[in-house]
Amino acid sequence: MNPRRICSVLTAWAALVAALLLPSPAHAAAPASPAVSYSNPLVNQRADPHIFKHTDGFYYYTATVPEYDRIILRRATTIQGLSAAPETVIWTKHASGEMGAHIWAPEIHFIDGKWYVYFAAGRADDVWRIRMYVLESSAANPLTGGWTEKGRIATPMDSFSLDATTFVVHGARYLSWAQKDPAIDNNSNLYIARLANPWTITGTPVRLSMPTYGWETVGHKVNEGPAVIQRGGKVFMTYSASATDSNYCLGMLTASASANLLDPAAWTKSPTPVFAGNAATGQYGPGHNSFTTSEDGRSDILVYHDRNYKDISGDPLNDPNRRTRVQKVYWNADGTPNFGIPVADGVTPQRLSSFNYPSHYLRHWDYRVKLEANVTNLADSQFRTVSGLAGNGTVSLESANFPGHYLRARNGEVWVDRNDGSTAFADSASFHRRPGLADAAGVSFEAYRSPGQYLRHYGFLLHVQPVAGTLAAQDATFHQQ
Structure with missing residues (x-):
């Protein structure tokens, strides 16, 4: 047989085998959790x-306001709207005691x-004698209604305690908080108990977590600021660790929703932080x-504070520049939350x-852009859609974890x-954003200097190519999430 003929046959067989080994495409409707768009910092x-x-x-x-002297509320019909919403002082600290x-x-x-409203407060004559307190209002609008002091949340240990949060699992309401145990050489641990009413613990509280890992003990030995999110029969409790400077970060405990949540053995602690500062994006000390949830109720939203600089002069608690920020929570294939990195401002x-x-998502790997499933290094698969570098109504796609780097066509x-x-x-690196070629609910990106050529995947690698035919149109259509 002619050698060229043999080569041609072998190439055809290789292509057929490769096609058979690839997963079959499953054409998608709009995603269950579409993209959200906010601008940071929020406040x-x-x-x-x-x-x-x-x-x-x-x-x-x-x-928390930097003066540590009052409680404020804002409200808006959108998350972004909170940024400019009027602020109302609903309660002011006592003059004494x-x-x-x-x-x-x-x-x-x-x-x-x-x-x-749950909050922590010290005494006027002993500012570090911090305990947990509760306010109550029966008004429809809490910004305009009156508030009643329900008093201190009593715990068996009368010690430094703060950061109360409440949540419900299978109809049972719980309180979780941070507290100092005088018998333990650290600053605070995490506790949980059932509530008889919104301001009264019932039963014996149990300790869920102590700061033991190195990343929990930088500057101060801290577990504080618990927050709960639930999904897929699991309860995830994030918490803040270390000092409130650039070392502040989030850890996480996980339990089954059907377990006894008052049993510390029901909870598993992540051995590494689930959310930490990032020098590339210029965000430091994310926590508390x-x-x-998003306005359409289809996405979970992480709310947190951080600073946009690393070095602090003096006590971090005296630095007023922690800012409120928001970003979307994504979910791994195993059902665990993925917070990624604190994204750049904007x-x-x-x-x-x-x-x-x-x-499968677009992601970069060694700077090559490809299509891949189960991208647990979330930021590799996140891109900011910004005004096109070439102008003229175009957009550019900026890497989330390599700011200043953009998707661009090279040969x-x-x-x-x-x-x-x-x-x-x-x-x-500039594209015209078009309605999805295979689904108008999606999006396609036409190359600015090459009309008729689009971002499309081929062999799970991304190319800029002409689009002809149904399959090519599908390859060039993406959903924003």
């Missing part, structure tokens, strides 16, 4: 943020038809988070899933490269 000089989405169509926001100093970490909850990034391989292949400021780079 400057507001720490320990808590956002509660109520059934009245409003988001309610509270946070209890609740007279260090007004910290308020949370607002709606329980059995009434509003409750809460959770809410518009939040998104993920692009394939129309015909909906479990028909797509790479993530650093912007060198040249016109040639700007042109190769």
